[in-house]
Amino acid sequence: xxxxxxxxxxxxxxxxxxxxxxxxxxxxxxxxxxxxxxxxxxxxxxxxxxxxxxxxxxxxxxxxxxxxxxxxxxxxxxxxxxxxxxxxxxxxxxxxxxxxxxxxxxxxxxxxxxxxxxxxxxxxxxxxxxxxxxxxxxxxxxxxxxxxxxxxxxxxxxxxxxxxxxxxxxxxxxxxxxxxxxxxxxxxxxxxxxxxxxxxxxxxxxxxxxxxxx
Numbered sequence: 001x002x003x004x005x006x007x008x009x010x011x012x013x014x015x016x017x018x019x020x021x022x023x024x025x026x027x028x029x030x031x032x033x034x035x036x037x038x039x040x041x042x043x044x045x046x047x048x049x050x051x052x053x054x055x056x057x058x059x060x061x062x063x064x065x066x067x068x069x070x071x072x073x074x075x076x077x078x079x080x081x082x083x084x085x086x087x088x089x090x091x092x093x094x095x096x097x098x099x100x101x102x103x104x105x106x107x108x109x110x111x112x113x114x115x116x117x118x119x120x121x122x123x124x125x126x127x128x129x130x131x132x133x134x135x136x137x138x139x140x141x142x143x144x145x146x147x148x149x150x151x152x153x154x155x156x157x158x159x160x161x162x163x164x165x166x167x168x169x170x171x172x173x174x175x176x177x178x179x180x181x182x183x184x185x186x187x188x189x190x191x192x193x194x195x196x197x198x199x200x201x202x203x204x205x206x207x208x209x210x211x212x213x214x
Contacts, residue, residue, distance in 0.1 A: 003020070003021040003022075003023075004018060004019070004020045004021070005018070005019045005021075006018050007019065012182050012185070013037070013182050013185040013186045013189055014035035014036060014037045014156075014158070014181070014182065014185045015036060015037040015038065016035070016036050016037075017033065017034070017035045017036075017178070017181070018032075018033075018034045018036075019031060019032070019033055019034075019174075020032040020034070027165060027166055028163065028164070028165055029163070029164045030116075030161065030162075030163055030164075031161070031162050031163075031164060031174075031177075032159065032160070032161050033159070033160045033161075033162070033177055033178075033181060034157065034158075034159050035157070035158045035159075035181045035182075035185055036155055036156065036157050036158075037155065037156050037185070037189075038153055038154070038155045039153075039154045039155065039156055039189075039192060040052075040153060040154040041152075041153045042151065042152050042153060048151055048153070048154055049149070049150065049151060051154065051195075051196065052122065052124050052148070052151040052154050053089075053090070053148060054091075054093075054195065055122040055154065055192070055195070056080075056090065056122050056124070056148060057076075057080065057090055057091045057092050057093040058076075058093050058095060058096040058097075058120075058122065058191075059076065059077035059079075059080055059119075059120060059121050059122060060074050060075065060076060060077055060096050060097045060100065060119070060120040061074070061075060061076075061077045061078065061117070061118060061119045061120070062074055062075075062110065062115060062117065062118035062119075063075045070114070072107060072110050072111060073097075073101050073107075074096075074097040074100040074101050074120075075097055076092050076093070076094060076097060077119060077120075077121070080092045082141070083141070083144055083148075086141045086144070086145055087144075087145055087148055090148065095191075096120070096188065096191055099187065099191055100184075100187065103187060105183065106180075106183060106184060106187060109176070109179070109180040109183060110180065112176060112180075113160075113162065113173070113176055113177055113180050114162075115160045115161060115162050115177075116161045116162055116163055117159070117160070117161040118158075118159070118160045118161075119157075119158070119159045119160075120156075120157075120158050120184070120188060121156075121157040121158075121159070122154060122155070122156060122157075123147075123153075123154070123155040123156075123157055124147035124148060124150075124151030124152060124153065124154065124155075125147045125151060125152035125153055125155075126152075127140065127143050127144070127147070128143070156185070156188060156189070156192070158181055158184055158185055158188070160177060160180075160181060162177065
């Protein structure tokens with residue numbers, strides 16, 4: 001059974017946080033934390049296609065290594081390799097992962113949280129579930145290709161999944177996950193602003209924050 005909670009924070013770097021809790025056994029639960037913020041909309045900034053295509057190649061995920069003592073680092077999202085076979089023009093970039101891997105504060109909080117999965121995704125719009133009578137893999141690839149070529153928006157999504165064991169109070173860890181998500185969101189937003197500013201400066205001298213008037 002899944003339980004879902006939506007949080008609209010007053011003072012955070014993300015706009016919405018959805019917490020989904022799925023009970024696996026009497027003492028085991030899976031929690032999925034999904035934080036989102038829409039950065040640009042096409043009806044406000046029609047030129048977002050090139051910006052989105054650049055950022056899409058920066059999608060990232062957390063990679064764990066080791067058995068007893070795990071180490072964590074960020075790497076380009078593995079599914080980008082599959083997507084690139086569908087969209088050869090897609091350029092997979094390590095700029096964001098390099099930035100995150102050099103941030104000791106982020107790596108320290110990740111080490112304390114020990115998430116099972118963590119993904120950073122730039123979305124070009126809503127990806128609907130596949131209809132029951134079609135090839136789901138092909139449908140999803142076709143949808144991502146359509147959004148890559150014609151994004152409706154640029155939304156930053158950070159997903160963190162964590163298994164909880166036992167019946168004790170998990171309030172402190174949930175709070176730490178909230179803080180870690182907000183810290184990670186702030187870093188990615190700074191990366192976004194810097195890239196927008198760099199690209200914008202090639203055309204004119206307007207401040208990059210004008211892009212945020214959505």
